[in-house]
Amino acid sequence: MSAEQASEPTVVIVGRPNVGKSTLFNRLIGRRRAITLDVPGVTRDPVSEAVEWNGRRLRLVDTGGLGGEDVIDLAERVHEHTMKTIAGADAAVVVFDVRAGVSPLDRDTVETIQRCGIPAVYVANKADGPAQEAEAVEFCRLGIEPPLTVSAEHGGGLAQLRQAILECIPARGPEEALASGAEAPIRVALVGRPNVGKSSLLNRIAGHELALVDDRPGTTRDVVDTLVERGGRRYLLVDTAGMRRPSRVGAGVERLSVRRSIAAIRRAEVAVVMIEPDEGMTDQDARIARLAWDEGRAVVIAVNKIDRLGEGADRAALAAETLRRYPTLGSAPIVFLSVLRSQGIDDCFAAIDRAVAAHRIEIRTTDINRIVAAAAERRQPPVVAGRRLHLLYAAQTGRRPPTITLFVNRSGVPADYTRFLERCFREALPLEGTPLRLRFHRRSSHGPHRR
Incomplete structure (x- = not known):
């Protein structure tokens, strides 16, 4: 040798x-x-x-x-x-x-x-x-x-x-x-509608102007990658073009920019969805967040320009209203910042770190089955096609995002019971900011059928 x-x-x-x-x-x-x-x-x-x-x-x-x-x-x-x-x-x-x-x-x-x-x-x-x-x-x-x-x-x-x-x-x-994967920077995509402050946040974190900033929407066209270090961790921040409603996206450069922004979400680990406090979460904001969530990315919602609301602004009420209107985003943390005044940026990175930890979580099989057993006691599984559903066994079968496969005796687990099980996992585990995928696999209670 x-x-x-x-x-x-x-x-x-x-x-x-x-x-x-x-x-x-x-x-x-x-x-x-x-x-x-x-x-x-x-x-x-x-x-x-x-x-x-x-x-x-x-x-x-x-x-x-x-x-x-x-x-x-x-x-x-x-x-x-x-x-x-x-x-x-x-x-x-x-x-x-x-x-x-x-x-x-x-x-x-x-x-x-x-x-x-x-x-x-x-x-x-x-x-x-x-x-x-x-x-x-x-x-x-x-x-x-x-x-x-x-x-x-x-x-x-x-x-x-x-x-x-x-x-x-x-x-x-x-x-x-x-070069090791363990040392690789955390990929963070800064996404949102035009002119919500994505490029301003990137420049503030970097300490100098990396992306052109202007009050006119649509200034950013290319995807801008910037490597930064905070608190001993490295982050690859990806500034993206603003994404308007599909019906308002023009042909040519804007349409190409939006495609690149979507591609940036897919290669990131966490998406920071930036919104403004004046309107709160809009339907387009929710579509962007849902796109990242459905792609299996961790999500943090950042409310920028909070200085516009004054010192007495009720942030808790704003967060509650956002979750009331868009309950499917209830697992995503909401942070408040003012890029103009350099406020809340540390809170934003803390939320990113928590979301990434949840995204990468490894759950012991014994803990998963303990949670499943407690859920079945708390709410009896429903009757499916004339027979009682039994939750036989479960284990984690994927990460980024965490995925749990549950072995059951019946196909067609109702959506409301699936949501209940997800809620039980989220109550028991630190999963803030990450999607959780539950998959069901039918097998006999006496063992799997093998060919």
Whole structure:
């Protein structure tokens, strides 16, 4: 091994035979390096390849399957070789076959990795559709959190897997630490109707004029990205063009600017929706906030130009009126600021931080099921198609935004009961500012049906 290879973090891909390790390896390196066949035991010797993701170099190693000694030639020697590779690795990607379900060999693999004491990313492969993605929660029986779902055959879920791998391995040196996903700046899109103060806020935070400011609406046309640091955290602020009602958007430059603003929302983690106190939240403001919310982005509502209302302004009443008119935005925090007077900007960043923490939250499976059980006691699940709905099991199956899959015995959970469950989760967990997605997967109370 060269000195360059020795300095690269090593990530080993492990699992029982025929779960798709080599196919996943080929997908991750971007070319067909490892031989893949639909029979167990094809890979014997570890195959490695250096890759670079987001400015970080690492070495991926494909290995032979763990187990299967009674049916695969040379399986014992392959197992021994794989164990030596694991011992020298910095992290592991543990692969399961979601179609086949949980196997005793899967449990052996998990226990092996845990004994080695290296960090691991758990992956349920062959998740080619929503049904398989939901079944991945079954692997929590192995004492792990819900695995990531991927389809190595079709390339699904690879971006999320790459990010999880980068978060799992240590950064080597300051340059890699800067490029690491853990150190990446928080992307914040400043959005709203024209002339609500988005560019003024950007300039005030940066300390000098980065975006042109004018009283005439429509001054900003391009999306302006600015990197700032506050309180030891880095933020990438994205100033966007004002978005008017669709019927009032002109052709040409304005229409292109609005499209860019929508794209900026989609690449941000949190959207700060700026409004004015004179009118309060308008229908267009609510549409912009709902767009960000439906895209799965955290949302903070910032009421700018509060100095116009005077010192005795009833901010609580303004916030209450906003939530009364637009109750679907009730989970978004509301902050008040005056960019002109540099007031409330710290409060705005504090709300951004809380929303981002909620957006990234990881919830223990035991806590989720405790909340579900308490909700069922508090309000009995309804009768659906002649039978009582049962909430069998639940687990977190996604982040950014947090997503919870609930296994139930009936399809068609009523919308009002879904809203009740969401309210129970929000009362029990710090979820201010983030969407919460609840998904329901029907299965038998005696266990999942498998083909």
